[in-house]
Amino acid sequence: MPSLPLRVLVLEDHTFQRSVAVNMLRSLGCREVFEASDGAQALDVLNAIGPVDIALCDLQMEGMDGLAFLQRVGASGQVKSIIISSSLSADLRRAVHQIVSLLGLELLGDVGKPLHAQVLAPLLKKYLDSPVTELWTAATVALASEEAVRRALVEQQLQAWYQPKFNLQTGEVCGVEVLCRWLHPINGVISPAVFMPVLERCGLMDELLFVQLDQALSLQQLARHHGFALNMAFNLQTAQLANGELTSTIKAILARHATPGASLTFELTESGLLEAPATSLESLVRLRMMGCRLSIDDFGAGFSSLQRLCQLPFNEIKLDAEFVRTLEHEPRCRAVISSTLALGETLGMSVVIEGIETEAQCQQLLALGCTLGQGYWYARPMNGEDLLRWLPLRDAAQALKL
The missing domain is CATH 3.40.50.2300 (Response regulator)
Incomplete structure (x- = not known):
């Protein structure tokens, strides 16, 4: 051993x-x-x-x-x-x-x-x-300084990484969630836990989003040339919806890349959405009007409001990974997953299952009727170059199974 x-x-x-x-x-x-x-x-x-x-x-x-x-x-x-x-x-x-x-x-x-x-x-x-484990050192436990994070943003050290989303039934890659890693010239890859709170505190989340949009849409175009149509999903905080220029800037970036809004999804956690002001709701509506998909992330992790779910213009639910972790031992989790699938179907919303890590979980989710999912069982987050290499290899492996 x-x-x-x-x-x-x-x-x-x-x-x-x-x-x-x-x-x-x-x-x-x-x-x-x-x-x-x-x-x-x-x-x-x-x-x-x-x-x-x-x-x-x-x-x-x-x-x-x-x-x-x-x-x-x-x-x-x-x-x-x-x-x-x-x-x-x-x-x-x-x-x-x-x-x-x-x-x-x-x-x-x-x-x-x-x-x-x-x-x-x-x-x-x-x-x-776990990527977090690799990054647990005395040098990276503490938050980075504001000066270092601002410099990293300007020098494009903050890079988009991608975790694939799958059709559980066919194995097809249907999109990716866009994450962020700091590629430090000395310390290597640094976890978001070290710099994301600093970006939030300094009001730089919009700037990061726009940088990631440019990076991801460029990669999306390369993937399309290789025959892969990938929806790109970005995490968005509720506070960012209050920015009156948010949707117009996103629209301009889409135009610059000649990309339709339908190729983007914006994921927002349910916390903070319960009392969203009118300006935030307007931003959500405008994103949908541009063709973008809207996803409630980590659904079930907070205090879900079914009434609010009906009122807000979302068309995707991402069920919190905690329900999958205890799926094999907890009948209530199976009931929640089944109920969420039924709710999604009734409301015309797709349901994505997060945190799939084992073959057993995958098989149980398929038995419950799940279609879309992501997790380490399928693929870990990777940089753009690795993603472009991985996609055809994944396709070839799937072809061998057929």
């Missing part, structure tokens, strides 16, 4: 189960495995050994329980990812998933009890493969 460069803390009050977890992680190749019988002891261990990559965390225990432990480490940076291992009911564990997210921690998975190596191993690989 190859050694994995991982530091893992096992938080479990049952002596035998803790021993099983520790030995299992070591057998899977984890470089360093630590253990604690309750939250207080776990905090002492962290203070003694420093940060860990993963905390395998029980929830219900004597002394400081798992919830209190999560609260304590949420803002400390001592734990990078959490794996929940608990015998609590699925609905309670799902509520804990929300707590983990609200505390700013990454939920790597929920393995329940008893532990199984075949369930734990993919989660360790998922952590190691």
Whole structure:
């Protein structure tokens, strides 16, 4: 078994189960495995050994329980990812998933009890493969300076990256979500977590959007020459809709690239849309009038308003990835997905499923009638050059399956 460069803390009050977890992680190749019988002891261990990559965390225990432990480490940076291992009911564990997210921690998975190596191993690989993991260094945890981010924007170091969207039934690539990475001349690829909050604080999100539009539409034209028609989806914040020049600038960029609005999708998270002012609604209507598609991103992650969904001119729903993560173990998630598919069909809206990471999830989603999706099971984000190389290779692989 190859050694994995991982530091893992096992938080479990049952002596035998803790021993099983520790030995299992070591057998899977984890470089360093630590253990604690309750939250207080776990905090002492962290203070003694420093940060860990993963905390395998029980929830219900004597002394400081798992919830209190999560609260304590949420803002400390001592734990990078959490794996929940608990015998609590699925609905309670799902509520804990929300707590983990609200505390700013990454939920790597929920393995329940008893532990199984075949369930734990993919989660360790998922952590190691995560782009965020690659970028976790002392130099990149802190936010970049405003001066550095402004310079990066001017010098075009902020580059569009692309994550494909798929037709689950045919395997066809039907579009891409346009993301952003900072290609630093010294530090390499830097995560959006380091610079995106700075762009927001400095009011530079529009400028970034316009730069990304130019980059993505140029790539879209190259892809079209190679026989690939890709819809380009851009993330848009609700606050940006208040800019009276937003839609006219987008229209001018489309004209410059001789591209119809129908080739673009703008994704907005549902939070902030519930009380959107008239100026924001006007921007949404104008984008639709230009032919652009509008998608509600991370649907179900906030406080969804079905009334607002009917009132706003959206034609796509992107269901939050959290529903897929617990699909195999949580009947309620299957019910939510089925209901959202039915809602989308009734409202004439397409439904995209986010966060597909395994073959099992894909098959269950197909059985539920899902058509569109994206996630690491299909493809990770990549730069434009890699995307153009990947598309024909993907086509050839699909042809071999037919």
